Amino acid sequence: MNEKYPFSQIEPRWQTYWNDNGLFKTDHTDTRNPYYCLMMFPYPSGALHVGHGRNYILGDAVARYKKMQGFNVLTPMGWDAFGLPAENAAIKTGTPPKESTLKNISVMKEQLASWGVSYDWDRELASCNPDYYKWTQWLFTQLYKRKLAYKAEAAVNWCPDCATVLANEQVVDGACERCESEVEEKFLAQWFFKITDYAQRLLDDLDTLDGWPDRVKTMQRNWIGRSEGTEINFALVPRDDQTDPIEHVPCFTTRVDTIYGCTYMVVAPEYPALKELVKGLEQEEAVNTYSRNASKRTNIERMAEGDEKSGVFTGRTVINPYNGEEVPLWVSDYVLMGYGTGAVMAVPAHDTRDWAFAKKYTLPIRVSIDNPDHPLDVTTMEEAYTANGTLIDSAEFTGSPNRDAIPKMAAYATEQGFGESTIQFRLRDWLISRQRYWGAPIPMIHCPACGTVPVPDKDLPVVLPENVDFKPTGESPLATCEAFMNVACPECGVDARRESDTMDTFVDSSWYFLRFLNATDDTQAIDKQACNDWFPISQYVGGIEHAILHLLYSRFFTKVIHDLDLIDFNEPFAQLFTQGMICKRNEEDGQLYKMSKGKGNVVNSDELIRDYGADTVRVYTMFIGPPEKDAEWNDQGIEGASRFLKRLWRRVWEKHDQLTAAANTPLDIDSMEPAGRDLYRTANETIQHVTDAMDGAFHFNSAIAQIMSLLNSIDSTGVDDNSNDQHKASYRFAIDTVIRMLSPFAPHICEELWRELGNDDSILRAEWPKVDEASLARDEIEIIIQVNGKLRDKLTVSASCSKEDLETQALALPAVQKHIDGKTIRKVIVVPGKLINIAAS
Numbered sequence: 099m100n101e102k103y104p105f106s107q108i109e110p111r112w113q114t115y116w117n118d119n120g121l122f123k124t125d126h127t128d129t130r131n132p133y134y135c136l137m138m139f140p141y142p143s144g145a146l147h148v149g150h151g152r153n154y155i156l157g158d159a160v161a162r163y164k165k166m167q168g169f170n171v172l173t174p175m176g177w178d179a180f181g182l183p184a185e186n187a188a189i190k191t192g193t194p195p196k197e198s199t200l201k202n203i204s205v206m207k208e209q210l211a212s213w214g215v216s217y218d219w220d221r222e223l224a225s226c227n228p229d230y231y232k233w234t235q236w237l238f239t240q241l242y243k244r245k246l247a248y249k250a251e252a253a254v255n256w257c258p259d260c261a262t263v264l265a266n267e268q269v270v271d272g273a274c275e276r277c278e279s280e281v282e283e284k285f286l287a288q289w290f291f292k293i294t295d296y297a298q299r300l301l302d303d304l305d306t307l308d309g310w311p312d313r314v315k316t317m318q319r320n321w322i323g324r325s326e327g328t329e330i331n332f333a334l335v336p337r338d339d340q341t342d343p344i345e346h347v348p349c350f351t352t353r354v355d356t357i358y359g360c361t362y363m364v365v366a367p368e369y370p371a372l373k374e375l376v377k378g379l380e381q382e383e384a385v386n387t388y389s390r391n392a393s394k395r396t397n398i399e400r401m402a403e404g405d406e407k408s409g410v411f412t413g414r415t416v417i418n419p420y421n422g423e424e425v426p427l428w429v430s431d432y433v434l435m436g437y438g439t440g441a442v443m444a445v446p447a448h449d450t451r452d453w454a455f456a457k458k459y460t461l462p463i464r465v466s467i468d469n470p471d472h473p474l475d476v477t478t479m480e481e482a483y484t485a486n487g488t489l490i491d492s493a494e495f496t497g498s499p500n501r502d503a504i505p506k507m508a509a510y511a512t513e514q515g516f517g518e519s520t521i522q523f524r525l526r527d528w529l530i531s532r533q534r535y536w537g538a539p540i541p542m543i544h545c546p547a548c549g550t551v552p553v554p555d556k557d558l559p560v561v562l563p564e565n566v567d568f569k570p571t572g573e574s575p576l577a578t579c580e581a582f583m584n585v586a587c588p589e590c591g592v593d594a595r596r597e598s599d600t601m602d603t604f605v606d607s608s609w610y611f612l613r614f615l616n617a618t619d620d621t622q623a624i625d626k627q628a629c630n631d632w633f634p635i636s637q638y639v640g641g642i643e644h645a646i647l648h649l650l651y652s653r654f655f656t657k658v659i660h661d662l663d664l665i666d667f668n669e670p671f672a673q674l675f676t677q678g679m680i681c682k683r684n685e686e687d688g689q690l691y692k693m694s695k696g697k698g699n700v701v702n703s704d705e706l707i708r709d710y711g712a713d714t715v716r717v718y719t720m721f722i723g724p725p726e727k728d729a730e731w732n733d734q735g736i737e738g739a740s741r742f743l744k745r746l747w748r749r750v751w752e753k754h755d756q757l758t759a760a761a762n763t764p765l766d767i768d769s770m771e772p773a774g775r776d777l778y779r780t781a782n783e784t785i786q787h788v789t790d791a792m793d794g795a796f797h798f799n800s801a802i803a804q805i806m807s808l809l810n811s812i813d814s815t816g817v818d819d820n821s822n823d824q825h826k827a828s829y830r831f832a833i834d835t836v837i838r839m840l841s842p843f844a845p846h847i848c849e850e851l852w853r854e855l856g857n858d859d860s861i862l863r864a865e866w867p868k869v870d871e872a873s874l875a876r877d878e879i880e881i882i883i884q885v886n887g888k889l890r891d892k893l894t895v896s897a898s899c900s901k902e903d904l905e906t907q908a909l910a911l912p913a914v915q916k917h918i919d920g921k922t923i924r925k926v927i928v929v930p931g932k933l934i935n936i937a938a939s
Contacts (some may be wrong), residue, residue, distance in 0.1 A: 233623035340378065537600030714844075881934060
């Protein structure tokens, strides 16, 4: 053993050892004590930096910890290799996406290995490989056969920079979540998954996810957006000159109690029947022009709080079925087609948006809910009254508290046949078409005779052609590849055309976790028995940014696959941990940002490993702060982690003889000297603290701090040749404890030191240390002494000291006497083993 810590020599050696000995290979047929630990698989769009590393190092620490606890741990890894990130990286370099992606995978795989992050690589998969996307395509056809996949023309989010459509979930504050370009709206025929059919199940089952962060569940609840209300049909006043395409304009409202205050109605600019409703009217040109202009604005912009409302009168009127009153029909961009029915009843006296609109266009305002404390007067009101109150001018419902009237008014609509109670969801169907090259081809064929038909199972996969100009143009590059597009209809044999769109990459990642159980099986998409044995996943680790996208889609896919009778469970992830980001200050402006090449604040992990070693990088990454929170990277901070590991190495080197001599000495607390007994107790207390920190919320920074503190106690206690056998044994136990508990964070150095101390097998096969409860008993304890709640002194007493003796000794202390002199002692509160508080006045 060398005095100097030789990280550059030992780390590659142990990485090879783990790989050659298959320490992370898992027999999934052995279902004793299974633990499925999974990290969200990465996009192979470039080299990893330390900001990426937190996720994988954290997951590796969990896996190693659970292995030492005796679990049969499954930790696979794959690559989310299709989609915009990988394709955009390929476009920048001019390299074909397949070549660029496979090269990136190779680089990233080497980086993960250099960090000491270990996986069962026999299960490796990449979503861009035909043997994987064959089954993605097969799942698509199963959804199609169950009427859960359909093609329809709809208003879609268009990213002009990425030249493709985006799902609603991929638009953040009106911009593309990938390139941050402003999103436009287009009408296109696209493929959708009918996730709305599962809205209620997705919502209800959130209550079963006790191991998920509350904020993730809240984000999903809000996105699903369940609203209970009433759908009401406003009869369209007919025209004499032509027949209308609709007889009623239905609207959904959660506030039917306000309907007697309705003074106009509004439809969205995208309302399907709008063009026909205004055809031939003098308002036709104005309405159509307004609708075209409104479609250029994003939903985020249209719903912004400070956005001034605009609109156009359609020239048509509708009838309020509750009072028979005819009200004007307007079109405005503050109504969205994607929510409810695309039409709203406007009650300006009791809705802030309607109020602003009515004021702008001088529309009537009528109070239907009065403030019982201060009766409302329209002529003096300065804003909408949105609080509760009593109904007025509302026919037989007048005088009722407005909230109490809602179910009665909904029931009335049902009785009269012009409405019904109903439930609406904010969630829209998942748009999965992409007009880009690098994705799984949608396995559908358009036949002039048979219509749209799925590709038969025997013809899957539909392989993505390679000889294609993949640069984005706004239309799918596959449409220009005649050899790919031309195909015989599988039903009638006539000449037909393939679907040219590819699938959103989130389709690939919505089921990959199931495929790891049979990654090389070409006979079926999913091994039902294996999945039933290992799911739901014991621990899933990934970023909070996937709360709405990946995590919601994965839950949807799992429920669909359950309904296909391919698995017996409804939810994929039992425990979810969302790690925070590592941030660094930009050198130019000094601002703190998430690490990115664009911000120029990336820390190269390869250079750090070269200079300090992977274990130092791992320890600092986990010590930098609570792993669920964002943390700032400090280049000087890594020096502290380096010093700690060097000190541990040096301590084992210096005390090697004493440590090896104590290898087989049984521990006997009663025979230990006080210093050895204190160290043994401290080591066991540390085991307790670290184990608590490792479980549940993964307070790894606290765990490492406790381990560092134990090493400090080891240093202050010391050992030499003159120490008795039990002292050496206690010292050896403390060092063993440090090494075992540190191994999930710094596995290479701990493997090396474990062997140096005479152990023949990997530390991964060593048991996680257990607390010796008998060691925790103390001969003496320190008691805090307070007077009127303020610390005045401390008292060291026998652990068996009685309450009466404690009071006597505390009251005799000079510091206490000083603060109770001349006062009456009203009460003495004794908290056993901790403190005494003397109340005096």
